[in-house]
Amino acid sequence: MSDPVMMMPKRMVELEVDGQTVKVFEGETILDACNKVEIDTPTLCFGETLQPKNACRVCVVEVEGARVLQPSCSRKAEAGMKVHTNSERVRASRRMVLELLASSVDLSTTSVAPEYLEAYEARPEKFGPQAPPDTHRDHHRAGHSAVTDGQLAATVYQGIKIDNELYTRDYSKCILCYKCVDACGEQWQNTFAISVAGRGFDARISTEFVVPLPESACVYCGNCIQVCPTGALMFKSEHDLREEGEWREEEQTVTTTICTYCGVGCNLELHVQDNSIVKVTSPPDHSITHGNLCIKGRFGFQHAQARDGAKK
Amino acid sequence: MANEIIQAGLANMAFIEHSTENFENYKAHVAEYTLERAEELTGVPAEAIREVAHAYAKADRAMISWTLGITEHHTGVDNVLSLISLALVCGHVGRYGSGLNPLRGQNNVQGGGDMGAIPNRLPGFQDIENDHAAREKFSKAYGVPIRDRYGWHLTQMFHGMETGELKYCYIIGENPAQSDADSTRVRKLLGGLDFLVVQDIFATKTAELADVILPGSASWCESNGTVTNSERRVQRVRKALDPPGEAMDDQWILAELAKRLGFAWDYPTSEDIWNELRSLSPMHTGMSYARLEELGGIQWPCPEDGHPGSPRLHERLWADPVQGMLATFVPVHDRPPFEATDAEFPIRLTTGRRLESYNTGVQTEKFTSPLHVGEFLELCPEDMERMNLEDGEIVRVSSRRGAVESPVRTDVRLRPGLGFMTYHFPDQVDVNVLTIDAVDEKSGTAEFKACAIKVEKLAEGEQTMTAYADRELVAGD
Numbered sequence: 001m002s003d004p005v006m007m008m009p010k011r012m013v014e015l016e017v018d019g020q021t022v023k024v025f026e027g028e029t030i031l032d033a034c035n036k037v038e039i040d041t042p043t044l045c046f047g048e049t050l051q052p053k054n055a056c057r058v059c060v061v062e063v064e065g066a067r068v069l070q071p072s073c074s075r076k077a078e079a080g081m082k083v084h085t086n087s088e089r090v091r092a093s094r095r096m097v098l099e100l101l102a103s104s105v106d107l108s109t110t111s112v113a114p115e116y117l118e119a120y121e122a123r124p125e126k127f128g129p130q131a132p133p134d135t136h137r138d139h140h141r142a143g144h145s146a147v148t149d150g151q152l153a154a155t156v157y158q159g160i161k162i163d164n165e166l167y168t169r170d171y172s173k174c175i176l177c178y179k180c181v182d183a184c185g186e187q188w189q190n191t192f193a194i195s196v197a198g199r200g201f202d203a204r205i206s207t208e209f210v211v212p213l214p215e216s217a218c219v220y221c222g223n224c225i226q227v228c229p230t231g232a233l234m235f236k237s238e239h240d241l242r243e244e245g246e247w248r249e250e251e252q253t254v255t256t257t258i259c260t261y262c263g264v265g266c267n268l269e270l271h272v273q274d275n276s277i278v279k280v281t282s283p284p285d286h287s288i289t290h291g292n293l294c295i296k297g298r299f300g301f302q303h304a305q306a307r308d309g310a311k312k
Numbered sequence: 313m314a315n316e317i318i319q320a321g322l323a324n325m326a327f328i329e330h331s332t333e334n335f336e337n338y339k340a341h342v343a344e345y346t347l348e349r350a351e352e353l354t355g356v357p358a359e360a361i362r363e364v365a366h367a368y369a370k371a372d373r374a375m376i377s378w379t380l381g382i383t384e385h386h387t388g389v390d391n392v393l394s395l396i397s398l399a400l401v402c403g404h405v406g407r408y409g410s411g412l413n414p415l416r417g418q419n420n421v422q423g424g425g426d427m428g429a430i431p432n433r434l435p436g437f438q439d440i441e442n443d444h445a446a447r448e449k450f451s452k453a454y455g456v457p458i459r460d461r462y463g464w465h466l467t468q469m470f471h472g473m474e475t476g477e478l479k480y481c482y483i484i485g486e487n488p489a490q491s492d493a494d495s496t497r498v499r500k501l502l503g504g505l506d507f508l509v510v511q512d513i514f515a516t517k518t519a520e521l522a523d524v525i526l527p528g529s530a531s532w533c534e535s536n537g538t539v540t541n542s543e544r545r546v547q548r549v550r551k552a553l554d555p556p557g558e559a560m561d562d563q564w565i566l567a568e569l570a571k572r573l574g575f576a577w578d579y580p581t582s583e584d585i586w587n588e589l590r591s592l593s594p595m596h597t598g599m600s601y602a603r604l605e606e607l608g609g610i611q612w613p614c615p616e617d618g619h620p621g622s623p624r625l626h627e628r629l630w631a632d633p634v635q636g637m638l639a640t641f642v643p644v645h646d647r648p649p650f651e652a653t654d655a656e657f658p659i660r661l662t663t664g665r666r667l668e669s670y671n672t673g674v675q676t677e678k679f680t681s682p683l684h685v686g687e688f689l690e691l692c693p694e695d696m697e698r699m700n701l702e703d704g705e706i707v708r709v710s711s712r713r714g715a716v717e718s719p720v721r722t723d724v725r726l727r728p729g730l731g732f733m734t735y736h737f738p739d740q741v742d743v744n745v746l747t748i749d750a751v752d753e754k755s756g757t758a759e760f761k762a763c764a765i766k767v768e769k770l771a772e773g774e775q776t777m778t779a780y781a782d783r784e785l786v787a788g789d
Contacts, residue, residue, distance in 0.1 A: 257549045
């Protein structure tokens with residue numbers, strides 16, 4: 001909760017983005033400046049409730065006088081800056097990032113992927129056909145990966161993990177944005193059930209010693225699902241409906257209400273299809289919990305639809 | 313802590329002199345509670361108490377938050393009063409980031425009270441007995457005279473059932489047959505009523521005792537309205553689902569009931585009902601549905617349109633001069649739990665909650681959480697060893713009121729002589745058969761947090777409960 005007494009007055013800085021003059025508060029980023037003048041900027045690892053991770057590099061822009069491209073999500077706007085978001089250098093860099101991701105990661109449930117790939121004319125197929133699935137990826141040890149001949153595009157496939165009834169983990173869809181790790185760790189939940197294991201192309205999100213979730217420290221708050229941009233982390237209910245071909249997002253309604261379980265007053269967005277709750281999210285911009293919930297708020301809805309229709 | 317803070321010269325004397333009264337009495341009263349005495353009474357090391365006291369007193373901003381561990385004692389009100397005094401000693405009230413914050417256990421405990429669902433208040437926290445003008449206002453608006461006497465709280469109602477003064481009961485969305493202390497007695501009393509109506513979303517154990525069950529709606533997702541959270545913030549709940557089968561919106565049920573009793577209520581919308589409330593409760597007057605929507609909730613008091621709401625109460629204590637009454641120090645004495653442990657019942661049982669579950673499990677047993685492990689009596693390693701118990705073993709747990717079978721397991725967080733259970737799985741282990749209905753005279757709250765029990769190994773062939781290892785642990789099976 002912000003408090004008027006605690007808020008310090010902020011200075012404005014003026015910069016130029018694609019020739020337009022923009023004023024933002026001191027401390028705001030180039031991305032904030034772009035949003036202010038409605039310049040669409042692709043982002044994947046950026047999370048509005050998380051500190052910038054600079055992991056995906058898809059939001060890079062060119063800043064005059066800077067040697068390398070700058071991640072707009074974290075680079076603070078400075079007075080007098082001249083920013084270019086659509087130069088050939090920026091477009092080539094964004095295209096490369098998208099091609100590398102799309103060739104190695106299953107982006108089928110990344111909602112923004114088709115739009116980005118088209119906008120930057122990305123051709124992930126140029127790296128060749130995808131290599132056959134590597135089912136041991138989860139157990140790769142440093143230095144043990146075989147060097148490929150370059151004819152096939154390696155992928156991050158490792159098989160979906162379904163070890164509980166609440167949510168699934170399909171790291172074949174993971175772009176390593178670190179948002180789940182940050183939400184689980186010190187930025188929100190302080191549970192530290194997951195982290196990045198391995199390095200280089202072997203890097204993947206893992207529980208300690210790859211144990212199943214029920215044996216890990218996980219408390220099933222689902223705040224990792226909330227921030228996951230690719231659908232690698234997914235409600236089991238959504239996963240099952242997709243498997244059955246019954247996931248119909250266009251028919252779903254989203255209703256904001258208040259969690260029934262305690263006095264905090266967390267806001268819930270109930271995603272409803274055929275009069276059933278199929279997913280629960282929380283508005284990231286609400287001051288009470290900033291998109292975070294606990295296990296009961298995230299998954300404790302089933303009682304509402306587990307009632308017998310007819311009673312005396 | 314308060315005594316240590318005062319003795320160490322860390323009390324906020326400027327605040328105490330400006331905003332409080334009765335400090336000298338309080339100071340003299342707490343003088344007997346030295347760190348050593350506190351260690352003796354609580355088992356918490358004196359040095360730890362000293363460290364917390366100094367940290368609390370020296371903090372720029374400090375908040376005390378609590379839940380039922382403070383209030384579910386026969387000294388619940390005294391416990392809260394002592395926290396208030398502690399905050400007053402340091403001036404940690406009425407400022408940003410400071411204060412006293414009882415965390416509500418349900419989404420609308422605060423709102424229920426604010427709406428008059430407590431025996432001594434009209435909606436908007438207006439006193440039934442002493443506020444004549446408020447009574448007049450409500451009598452006029454409702455078209456029926458409001459009587460100038462307090463109603464009964466829950467404990468008094470059960471007493472009324474015992475004496476035969478209370479013969480009929482209409483229960484909405486509560487499961488006292490499993491949630492109240494000494495449940496054998498509670499079930500007998502509910503079963504002995506002349507007429508019991510239960511309106512709920514499930515056929516609970518309480519509903520099984522009813523003459524009439526009215527299937528209601530899950531108000532948080534099948535109905536429109538408002539709830540008020542711990543920080544007094546009123547927020548909108550919205551209907552996302554149609555209730556199943558013959559279940560109806562609670563507002564419709566009440567309006568229909570009124571109609572059949574001869575009152576034409578015309579099935580008001582939730583916004584109509586809210587607007588009536590706004591016209592009668594000054595602290596809600598400025599909260600239109602449109603403003604609640606726009607601002608993402610508003611904290612009362614919000615007396616007029618355009619008022620931003622009140623994030624903090626008690627700011628008046630910092631005004632110069634203080635607006636309204638001074639804050640009073642109320643000295644209280646340490647009083648041990650009502651039921652002492654003794655040779656026959658040597659273990660103190662305290663009850664509480666676990667993260668993934670909720671009260672009697674009516675709602676939470678329906679989701680297949682990996683964290684659901686069923687009910688256990690938890691004991692410290694020393695007690696487990698002393699009684700020669702193994703994790704998962706089924707034992708008999710008894711108090712002076714009844715006995716249950718329960719699996720037992722080790723919890724290193726407990727200390728010798730202290731056991732922990734929840735009542736999330738009452739169909740497996742009916743924990744409230746054990747608890748005591750010793751109540752705080754002022755609040756009517758029962759002492760769920762302390763009763764005396766004994767733990768016995770079962771003889772061959774005595775066991776009736778199935779061990780968890782042999783069965784699915786997921787609740788609801």
